[in-house]
Amino acid sequence: MNLRALVTGLCFALIWSSAYAVARIIVAEAPPLLSLALRFSISGVVAVGIGLLLGQSLRLTRAQWRATLIFGLCQNALYLGLNFIAMQWIEASLAAIIASSMPLIVAALGWAFRGERLSPLGVLGLALGFSGVALIMAARLTGGADPLGVVFCLAAALALATATLTLRGAASGGNLWIIVGLQMWVGAAVLWIAGGLLESWHLPTNPQWIAAMTYQIFMPGIAATVLWFALVRQIGAVKASSFHFLNPFFGVAIAAALLGEQIRATDIAGVVVVMAGILAVQRARETRARP
Secondary structure: OOHHHHHHHHHHHHHHHHHHHHHHHHHOOOOHHHHHHHHHHHHHHHHHHHHHHOOOOOOOOHHHHHHHHHHHHHHHHHHHHHHHHHOOOOOHHHHHHHHOOHHHHHHHHHHHHHOOOOOHHHHHHHHHHHHHHHHHHHHHHHOOOOHHHHHHHHHHHHHHHHHHHHOOOOOOOOOHHHHHHHHHHHHHHHHHHHHHHHOOOOOOOOHHHHHHHHHHHHHHHHHHHHHHHHHHHHHOHHHHHHHHHHHHHHHHHHHHHHHOOOOOHHHHHHHHHHHHHHHHHHHHHHHHHOO
16 A cells, blocks of 8 residues: 555545534534535535536436435435434544444444355454444443434444445446435435424524534535545555544544543543454455455
8 A cells, every 4th residue: 555545545534533523513503404404415516516527427327326315315314314313412432433333334234144254354353343332332321321322323323334235336337426416415305304394493603613514515525535536546445445444543532632522441442442343354355355
């Protein structure tokens, strides 16, 4: 892996992990579902615009439409919607740690329901990763974390993992920016309906909230996508996924720096174990993918 790929991967992991602390700022002052619907409406315009400027087509294959609809629902509406709701009640660092278990859940579901083989390293990674998440969740729940918020985060990770496993490779064939933008609009449509039924709209106008929303739209929404595509082009999807092992560390560190969230000894121990587990699972995948 060259220096350029390393820097790209670190920047991607840093931006992805920062989304949780920034989301906590947003939901502290505005309804979570409607805020997220606004974010995806604007991000979708930007993504589709980039796609059109690059000459991509709005005409998708049937597989691409299927991937667009399922990921728009599972990733943007369910995964992020449930996380935004949960962060009204739990700390951003806990949400980030639970969300980072998604690669572990994908590997476990693939083994359980699709017969995908796991090497001894992969099995060890799953055991370590889930043990680390369980350690942190148990300590946080004992310390007063809201159980419903934890359940929502777990359901969110399961929804995204299920969609990821179901649609592996289904969105291939080009038009990536168009697909990303349409996925955002699918999520936005669901969230506008759900938010309109369940929430009362009010739009904060203070600089902190506007800055947080702008960051969500253009950094996790657009910049992270650009970096991910660049990273996949440089080193491939399997190696690129290895950078997810940094998400627990970055998520906890950013929440502490930006929001003043306390870092506990169990957090440090759990994060180290989770990172080791994710890295082991990704390394096992990388070994299996080699010809």
